[in-house]
Amino acid sequence: MATQPGNVERLFGKAMKRREDPRFITGRATFTDDIKLPGMTYAVFVRSPLASARIRGIDVAKARAVPGVRAVFTGKDMADGGVKGIPAGWLLPDIKLTDHRPLAVDRVRHVGDAVAVVVAETPYAARDAADLVEVDYEELPAVADAVKALAPGAPQVHENAPGNRCFHWEIGDKAKAEAALKGAAKVVKVSLVNQRLIANAIEPRACAASYSPATDELTLWVTSQNPHVHRLIMGAFVLGIPEHKFRVIAPDVGGGFGSKIFIYPEEVAVSWLTRKLGAPVKWTAERRESFLTDSHGRDHHSQVEMGFDAHGKVAGLRVKTVANLGAYLTLFAPAVPTYLYGTLLNGVYDFPSIFCEVDGVFTHTTPVDAYRGAGRPEACYLLERTMDIAARTLQLDPAELRRRNYIGKDRFPFQTQVALVYDSGNYAPTLERALKMVGYEHFRTSQAEARAKGRYLGLGISTYIEACGIAPSQVVGSLGAQAGLYESGTVRVHPTGKVTVLTGSHSHGQGHETTFAQLVADELSIPIDDVEIVHGDTGRIPFGMGTYGSRSGAVGGTAIHMSLEKLKAKGRRLAAHLLEAAPEDVEFKNGRFSVKGAPDRGKAWAEVTLAAYLAHSMPAGMEPGLEETSFYDPSNFTFPFGTHIAVVEVDIATGRTELLRYVAVDDVGNVINPTIVDGQLHGGIAQGAAQALWEWATYDDNGQLLTGSLMDYGLPRADQLPKFETDRTVTPSPVNPLGVKGAGEAGTIASTPAVANAVLDALSPFGITHLDIPLTPAKVWQAVQDARGKGKG
Amino acid sequence: MYPAPFEYHRAASAQDAVALLGKYGDEAKLLAGGQSLLPLMKLRFAQPRHLIDVRRIQGLSGIREEKGMLVVGAATPYATLAASALVQAKLPMLSEAAAQIGDPQVRNMGTLGGSLAHADPAGDLPAVALALAAEIAALGPRGARTVHADDFFVELMTTALAPDELLTEVRFPLPPAGSGGAYEKYPNPASRYALVGVAAQLTVAGGKVTAARVATTGLATKPLRALAVEAALQGKAADAASLAAAAEKATDGLKLRAAAQMPDAYRRSLAVTFTARALTRAAKRAGG
Numbered sequence A: 001m002a003t004q005p006g007n008v009e010r011l012f013g014k015a016m017k018r019r020e021d022p023r024f025i026t027g028r029a030t031f032t033d034d035i036k037l038p039g040m041t042y043a044v045f046v047r048s049p050l051a052s053a054r055i056r057g058i059d060v061a062k063a064r065a066v067p068g069v070r071a072v073f074t075g076k077d078m079a080d081g082g083v084k085g086i087p088a089g090w091l092l093p094d095i096k097l098t099d100h101r102p103l104a105v106d107r108v109r110h111v112g113d114a115v116a117v118v119v120a121e122t123p124y125a126a127r128d129a130a131d132l133v134e135v136d137y138e139e140l141p142a143v144a145d146a147v148k149a150l151a152p153g154a155p156q157v158h159e160n161a162p163g164n165r166c167f168h169w170e171i172g173d174k175a176k177a178e179a180a181l182k183g184a185a186k187v188v189k190v191s192l193v194n195q196r197l198i199a200n201a202i203e204p205r206a207c208a209a210s211y212s213p214a215t216d217e218l219t220l221w222v223t224s225q226n227p228h229v230h231r232l233i234m235g236a237f238v239l240g241i242p243e244h245k246f247r248v249i250a251p252d253v254g255g256g257f258g259s260k261i262f263i264y265p266e267e268v269a270v271s272w273l274t275r276k277l278g279a280p281v282k283w284t285a286e287r288r289e290s291f292l293t294d295s296h297g298r299d300h301h302s303q304v305e306m307g308f309d310a311h312g313k314v315a316g317l318r319v320k321t322v323a324n325l326g327a328y329l330t331l332f333a334p335a336v337p338t339y340l341y342g343t344l345l346n347g348v349y350d351f352p353s354i355f356c357e358v359d360g361v362f363t364h365t366t367p368v369d370a371y372r373g374a375g376r377p378e379a380c381y382l383l384e385r386t387m388d389i390a391a392r393t394l395q396l397d398p399a400e401l402r403r404r405n406y407i408g409k410d411r412f413p414f415q416t417q418v419a420l421v422y423d424s425g426n427y428a429p430t431l432e433r434a435l436k437m438v439g440y441e442h443f444r445t446s447q448a449e450a451r452a453k454g455r456y457l458g459l460g461i462s463t464y465i466e467a468c469g470i471a472p473s474q475v476v477g478s479l480g481a482q483a484g485l486y487e488s489g490t491v492r493v494h495p496t497g498k499v500t501v502l503t504g505s506h507s508h509g510q511g512h513e514t515t516f517a518q519l520v521a522d523e524l525s526i527p528i529d530d531v532e533i534v535h536g537d538t539g540r541i542p543f544g545m546g547t548y549g550s551r552s553g554a555v556g557g558t559a560i561h562m563s564l565e566k567l568k569a570k571g572r573r574l575a576a577h578l579l580e581a582a583p584e585d586v587e588f589k590n591g592r593f594s595v596k597g598a599p600d601r602g603k604a605w606a607e608v609t610l611a612a613y614l615a616h617s618m619p620a621g622m623e624p625g626l627e628e629t630s631f632y633d634p635s636n637f638t639f640p641f642g643t644h645i646a647v648v649e650v651d652i653a654t655g656r657t658e659l660l661r662y663v664a665v666d667d668v669g670n671v672i673n674p675t676i677v678d679g680q681l682h683g684g685i686a687q688g689a690a691q692a693l694w695e696w697a698t699y700d701d702n703g704q705l706l707t708g709s710l711m712d713y714g715l716p717r718a719d720q721l722p723k724f725e726t727d728r729t730v731t732p733s734p735v736n737p738l739g740v741k742g743a744g745e746a747g748t749i750a751s752t753p754a755v756a757n758a759v760l761d762a763l764s765p766f767g768i769t770h771l772d773i774p775l776t777p778a779k780v781w782q783a784v785q786d787a788r789g790k791g792k793g
Numbered sequence B: 001m002y003p004a005p006f007e008y009h010r011a012a013s014a015q016d017a018v019a020l021l022g023k024y025g026d027e028a029k030l031l032a033g034g035q036s037l038l039p040l041m042k043l044r045f046a047q048p049r050h051l052i053d054v055r056r057i058q059g060l061s062g063i064r065e066e067k068g069m070l071v072v073g074a075a076t077p078y079a080t081l082a083a084s085a086l087v088q089a090k091l092p093m094l095s096e097a098a099a100q101i102g103d104p105q106v107r108n109m110g111t112l113g114g115s116l117a118h119a120d121p122a123g124d125l126p127a128v129a130l131a132l133a134a135e136i137a138a139l140g141p142r143g144a145r146t147v148h149a150d151d152f153f154v155e156l157m158t159t160a161l162a163p164d165e166l167l168t169e170v171r172f173p174l175p176p177a178g179s180g181g182a183y184e185k186y187p188n189p190a191s192r193y194a195l196v197g198v199a200a201q202l203t204v205a206g207g208k209v210t211a212a213r214v215a216t217t218g219l220a221t222k223p224l225r226a227l228a229v230e231a232a233l234q235g236k237a238a239d240a241a242s243l244a245a246a247a248e249k250a251t252d253g254l255k256l257r258a259a260a261q262m263p264d265a266y267r268r269s270l271a272v273t274f275t276a277r278a279l280t281r282a283a284k285r286a287g288g
Ligand SMILES: Cc1cc2nc3c(=O)[nH]c(=O)nc-3n(C[C@H](O)[C@H](O)[C@H](O)COP(=O)(O)OP(=O)(O)OC[C@H]3O[C@@H](n4cnc5c(N)ncnc54)[C@H](O)[C@@H]3O)c2cc1C
Pocket: B029, B030, B031, B032, B033, B034, B035, B036, B037, B038, B039, B054, B074, B075, B100, B101, B102, B103, B106, B109, B110, B111, B112, B113, B114, B115, B117, B118, B120, B122, B123, B124, B125, B161, B165, B166, B167, B168, B191, B192, B193, B194
């Protein structure tokens, strides 16, 4: 019998090393491309080099003749084989849906659109053959820019979406916002671009499928953040395979950032091909395919009007946004620039009125969907950039302007002007703490001294709010979601007291195998090594909605917590029976069930778990075994917040920005593992800073991606970043029993405006009020030249 | 990702490499560090049927001082150049340029010979070879010969090497006393290749510049000597004002190669800035 320690150390809140890391850093992880099956064949996709064209014909004869080639299929073959289009997962009123065929049938709509697939015995042969597929294209005019796509006479992407408008969406009170702006002492007007980004997960997308005629079961390994969602949509809507005959496994996944949520053509194709060919089929993206076909993020053009009263208090906000959706609607695409964006425009400020309208627009570009933060970074950037411009206009200190406008800490739960109800918050302390850490007063002095010497330092502040664990299902359903947003958690206790947890959340870098194990080990007072966390397999886990939107801790963690509560209750009843005591008199403490007031009369955890499986002596009506499953549907989102401050120096000769310091004070509610939270923040800050300074997916007028490789697309690197100085305040969420909020996206949301504001602060002597991100050296240099031409600086 | 089929040969000696080149002709390519050739093959921009690996040929790598020259074997990797105490002492410009190439993996694999033979218009070492007036030694079926760096870079990714020749070593003349050199690079924010790279070598006597060689990379279709800068320096004081005045001529007569999202005026301005920085450090090292 395992001995139970007396007073067990509490693991909730402990900075533990990640349990999963040894297998990653020793190369023993199993990624999708590591799946090797006997008789494996390899798929290579033939892709359109044109952004818009009609397919006149496809000649596959030469490709079929290549030795080792098993088959070549076109979009028509797949359509004839009964494969349907990939649906969107979120509907809006009057939305124009697209027919998104896994392989284009007669039209291609973006560079990289797949038109045919070759399967061969080696990836080399498949590549050789793919190069020999002859596609006869009739090139058509293309449009890549969303604002241009809305102009009269623009090339049409889909016949059923006249003017390329997919939807028009509004939120807030238009009349009230307009009146407020009319009555405002000052209205700050800004036009902002939130540029398109490409996620670039370190592991490219991949999938491998295998079909067993013996059991009629199809197994798909796929780089997915949500394997059950893959199974449901692909099985039920695209391929027509019943769920009990379709197993989807997302093994180790090397980063997603949203881009691995969606159902992609390649996954559909290999699932179809394996049955058709009677052999396992695998596909792994090349990096250039990742650039062309992983769903992109952001891409907004916005007009902002923010009104202020005579005391510098916000009076109203009106926002008009054009959101580029790309060529097809992918899973969450309609929700990202609407319910995940417009609803966040209240930010941390006490706006008396807000109105926002969004046009979702089709273009001949790669589809745009959720990318780390998904809508929330766009909202935060818009608010925080405008706040800084307003501070300059109103001649107020940017910290002071924010301070004046925060929603007070006594106002929670807070009903926003844009539908959401904030659970809890206390914003000002994060600002004050961050200002103190950065030495704000002192900085302004050194900034002035440096300027006198021709050095340009800048400081940028952003206070953000993030919305995690979008919920509850009933509400998201009424807003158009085609799924619920709950999570499942099964806790299976084995006879010896060891525990297997089956979670519907999925870790692709977040560290669930550590944090969830901390929760379980804590609640049951068992060693963390006795807990196994299983995720990413529809064959083992009852159901799951997966991981995105910083939902795993708040939603997935709570589902596990609920199962633990049920287990402890059953354990208490069983222990009471064994101890001949009343259940109310039995408590579970430090790994022991014992009679209150008589600690000697007790049973160790493992004695009770064994008793549950022996079932020699059970209370009347109690079933043997010890396993519980819970589905947790939160009553609300959770709303983390914080203040980030960036300090930069701009080299005027080159336009290059150096990040000198970065201070982050975040409030993500209760923290299960500070190391993991810090890691999430660090990565997020790097990605957000990169949006401010380097990353930019840009197309030419013909719809060719100009930044289609790492030669042109500026990913951040460690040597470009300072040591991040982080601190926290803790305002627990009342929404869930763990009091946790979410930390996966906070860094990305906060850092883009903090860094952009810092650069524009550095450039203020030149009279430059705004430049669109990314603030590349060339752009900054040009702006300084232009300003000097006008006699500034 | 998946190159076209090819056969791999490991050359046992320089002569063997040349013989294999002769045998396979147009279908063959020499392979050194593979840091330029393999990416091209994976994208199928290059599809050689035969790869002749020269990286492990005995005697093709190494650094030695010989008859007033620093002699570097073609297969010497950047990491070795960057770390070599001899190079750091004699030709600091060469080691500091090598240290700024790519990332550690690239520096461990990429070679001096590969870099010069490939002649990437944004490569770092071609500019250094020009500024240091390097002699480039080649071996071919017609025997050995030497090409001066000034005559080596012909056009975009084209050198004076014949397709059947192997670059064997690079001889850098050791500059006289009172000389100093420096390499200044402004990396492209994404690729980290030189948006502008400037290699400057000065000899200063009695406070005056008696010899100057300056070369730029990243700007044109090939690395070029900045002849106008050199002329402006000749015989002038090695002081801040004349160095800055000379640097102003960094792109005189230079035809810029197109670069995405980089305005021409910006690149010309960077060239001036980085030429000034390189000259300043070179003059300082020269003791001027
Ligand atoms: C991620 C990355 C970043 C990089 N960053 C930089 C950078 O910042 N600055 C920079 O300058 N370069 C950079 N490079 C390129 C790098 O310097 C290459 O190593 C170089 O261009 C070629 O050298 P190699 O030894 O790898 O040659 P290979 O790639 O093996 O060969 C290149 C060409 O030279 C020929 N060749 C090679 N050796 C010989 C020889 N001895 N005789 C005749 N011909 C020969 C080959 O046939 C081939 O045509 C980078 C490369 C990568 C992958």
